[in-house]
Amino acid sequence: MHCFVAYCLASETSNHPLANQTFRSEETHKLKKMITSRLQQINKPAVKTIQSPDGDIIDCVVSHKQPAFDHPLLKGQKPLDPQERPRGHNQTDLLSDNFQLWSLSGESCPEGSVPIRRTKEEDILRASSINTFGRKLNQVGMDTTKYKHVHSTGYVTGDLYYGAKATINLWSPHVEGEKEFSLSQIWLTTGRNSNTIEAGWQVSHQIYGDYLPRSFVYWTADAYKETGCYNLRCSGFVQTSKTFTLGGALSPSSTYNGRQLGINLLIYKVIFLNIRGGI
Incomplete structure (x- = not known):
């Protein structure tokens, strides 16, 4: 029960x-x-549904009907075309589509739609409550002293950055029980973590219901107090790729003393210029 x-x-x-x-x-x-x-x-209406070999159901959702556009500031709008990447970072730098199990069969979403991993009832039931579903433990007032983090980091600090890139080794580590998790990520933050963007892979039974390494993004605009969530489980993050699924299983992974596989992550700031002319 x-x-x-x-x-x-x-x-x-x-x-x-x-x-x-x-x-x-x-x-x-x-x-x-x-x-x-x-x-x-x-879960938005799908124009196509794909059954992944790992048990996931992938819904191809019209881009402007994805959860992000439930936000009052985006309602009624359509996604902007992806901006040109910084010089030296072309399409080949990004994560290969073949890393995701659902696309190995050659399936893809139609033009104008994005692939979204369908959320199931059991996903919500694994959360502590409906309101906290999709959010971090330390974001929802839980006793984080029960959940110790062991981690290693490398970081840089400064006053002005326009982005960051990381190559992350992809593993499928063993985790015990439903609460334990493992992840590797790139994390951009402003002072005191008031605004953050995180992306990488994670193994988390509590979030996904299995022990597969899966891609993820996370964000918050107020130091994890009221805003933010994983992937597309709330409005805020706009997906533009029609070949990559957030929360999708990644395969194959690295092996000890064997083949090493990694993913490249690039996060950069886009500056919009509003140029007006006149006499």
């Missing part, structure tokens, strides 16, 4: 068997409606 902690505890407050049963039935129905509503927000 799957249930959120808040609902399970509440159902045990009465000692009357019939009252307990009625309460549980009402709360279960309420929870089901909330989950259905959340899934409808995230």
Whole structure:
């Protein structure tokens, strides 16, 4: 049986068997409606559906109907054409499409659509609540002292940067249980982490329901307080690629004392110039 902690505890407050049963039935129905509503927000109508060999369902969604355009500032607009990459960073620098299992069969999304990994009911049930679904543990007020991070970092600091690039070795590490996870990422942040952009790969059963290395992005605009989420699980991040899926499984991976495989990640700032002429 799957249930959120808040609902399970509440159902045990009465000692009357019939009252307990009625309460549980009402709360279960309420929870089901909330989950259905959340899934409808995230999963947009697809023009094509692709079944991935790893069990994922990939929905090809019209670009301007993806979750990002639920945001009030984007509602009714259409995605801008991808900007030209900085000199020296062409298409061959990016992650090969063949790293994702769903595209190995040669399937792809039609022009004008983007591939989005479908969110399932069990994905939401693994979260601590519906409201915290898709967000980080330290972002939602949980006791992070129970979840120790062991990590190594390399970093640079300064006043003015226009982007960053990293080549990250791709592994499929063993993690234990549903709470433990492993990741490798590039992380850009302003002072005190008030705004961050993160991208890389991660193995996380709690997020994806399996132990496969998967691509991810994450962002926040207020130091992880109220904004931000993984991939396309909330409005904010606009996807433009029709060949790459956020949250998609990556394969093959590196082997110890064997073949080494990596992914290249490039994050850069685009500056829009508004030039006006006159007499």
